[in-house]
Amino acid sequence: MANFVRRAACNFLNIGSRNFSVSAPRHAKVSVLGAAGGIGQPLSLLLKQSTLISELALYDVANTVGVAADLSHIESAAQVKGYVGDSQLEECLQGSKIVIIPAGVPRKPGMTRDDLFNINAGIAMSLSEAASKVCPDAMLCIISNPVNSTVPIASEVYKKNGVFDPRKLFGVTTLDVVRANTFISELKGTPVTQTQCPVIGGHAGVTILPLLSQVEPSCDFTDQERESLTVRIQNAGTEVVEAKAGGGSATLSMAYAGARFAFALLQAMNGAKNVVECSFVESDVTELQFFSTPLLLGPNGIEANLGMGTLIDFEQEALEKMKPELSGSIAKGIKFANK
Numbered sequence: 001m002a003n004f005v006r007r008a009a010c011n012f013l014n015i016g017s018r019n020f021s022v023s024a025p026r027h028a029k030v031s032v033l034g035a036a037g038g039i040g041q042p043l044s045l046l047l048k049q050s051t052l053i054s055e056l057a058l059y060d061v062a063n064t065v066g067v068a069a070d071l072s073h074i075e076s077a078a079q080v081k082g083y084v085g086d087s088q089l090e091e092c093l094q095g096s097k098i099v100i101i102p103a104g105v106p107r108k109p110g111m112t113r114d115d116l117f118n119i120n121a122g123i124a125m126s127l128s129e130a131a132s133k134v135c136p137d138a139m140l141c142i143i144s145n146p147v148n149s150t151v152p153i154a155s156e157v158y159k160k161n162g163v164f165d166p167r168k169l170f171g172v173t174t175l176d177v178v179r180a181n182t183f184i185s186e187l188k189g190t191p192v193t194q195t196q197c198p199v200i201g202g203h204a205g206v207t208i209l210p211l212l213s214q215v216e217p218s219c220d221f222t223d224q225e226r227e228s229l230t231v232r233i234q235n236a237g238t239e240v241v242e243a244k245a246g247g248g249s250a251t252l253s254m255a256y257a258g259a260r261f262a263f264a265l266l267q268a269m270n271g272a273k274n275v276v277e278c279s280f281v282e283s284d285v286t287e288l289q290f291f292s293t294p295l296l297l298g299p300n301g302i303e304a305n306l307g308m309g310t311l312i313d314f315e316q317e318a319l320e321k322m323k324p325e326l327s328g329s330i331a332k333g334i335k336f337a338n339k
């Protein structure tokens with residue numbers, strides 16, 4: 001049993017790193033801000049299993065001491081410590097190489113992600129302010145919604161403090177890729193662990209654009225399949241919000257996706273080659289200041305933006321259709337950070 005669990009954990013550590021080996025691992029401190037929440041707890045559980053993490057620092061406004069005590073009994077190397085409230089935020093962040101932020105309120109049925117702006121924008125701003133001061137060189141990974149606005153907020157904070165490095169700021173959109181891979185595999189019968197679909201744009205409704213024409217292994221879709229699969233991927237978050245009926249939004253699949261992204265970063269930081277993940281980052285791929293595309297990751301974050309490749313007409317039209325909303329959400333975040 002123990003062997004099985006260890007093998008399973010090792011297999012999990014390979015997610016996002018399908019075809020490369022890791023050499024000379026450096027052991028990093030990773031902080032999770034919002035660690036006692038629906039995403040924060042399972043995400044921290046998954047991170048605790050990584051051999052690339054030496055220290056797991058768990059911050060929240062409440063309850064992290066208990067979460068940290070619980071996780072600290074797991075037989076893996078990462079040392080876990082809980083930090084509670086403003087006065088302990090700086091100590092939590094000190095020396096962090098990766099900061100992951102799932103802090104903030106989730107949606108209830110009937111809400112859009114933008115409806116979370118009023119509460120979550122301030123949270124994203126104050127946490128990124130702290131990270132920009134205490135560990136400006138860390139990779140900052142923002143999960144808190146609306147991602148299309150919280151990432152621009154963080155970038156403005158870092159710019160104002162003179163420490164912005166566009167290679168190191170990420171809006172975590174991995175869940176869109178994870179969902180696309182799963183739904184495509186269900187529809188087409190491709191092996192789920194080998195199905196890979198790039199998802200570009202942002203992380204809300206029509207701004208989420210899966211590039212079904214670029215799926216590997218390549219699949220043929222009828223017009224009707226392409227249309228309905230695209231809409232399902234765009235609305236998958238709402239599917240979970242409605243199924244949870246007031247109990248919040250995706251937490252477990254998001255924890256998986258957040259861990260997949262963090263492991264990809266850690267592996268790239270340790271010298272692994274060909275680590276590619278999609279993420280919402282500062283970009284010149286379109287006229288939009290922030291945009292998600294596949295990125296080649298390296299020791300210092302983004303090594304190259306791989307762009308969006310050639311789009312078919314359906315995808316080109318969807319891209320044009322998303323631009324007004326995405327541009328508005330980006331502008332709203334920038335305005336908020338400068339008010």
Ligand SMILES: NC(=O)C1=CN([C@@H]2O[C@H](COP(=O)(O)OP(=O)(O)OC[C@H]3O[C@@H](n4cnc5c(N)ncnc54)[C@H](O)[C@@H]3O)[C@@H](O)[C@H]2O)C=CC1
Pocket residue numbers: 033034035036037038039040059060061062102103104105106107116120123127142143144145146147172173174175176203248249250251254
């Ligand atoms: N990027 C993505 O793909 C996804 C993003 N999300 C977003 O993630 C966020 C968190 O969702 P859940 O974990 O389900 O919510 P939750 O309410 O279960 O947990 C949020 C946690 O944040 C904490 N928090 C609030 N203010 C804080 C502050 N100033 N500093 C530190 N911690 C603070 C709360 O105490 C709570 O423990 C939401 O905004 C949600 O919309 C959710 C799913 C997917």
Ligand SMILES: O=C([O-])CC(=O)C(=O)O
Pocket residue numbers: 106107113145175236237238240241249250
């Ligand atoms: O839908 C939500 O509010 C949470 C989220 O971003 C997702 O599940 O993709």
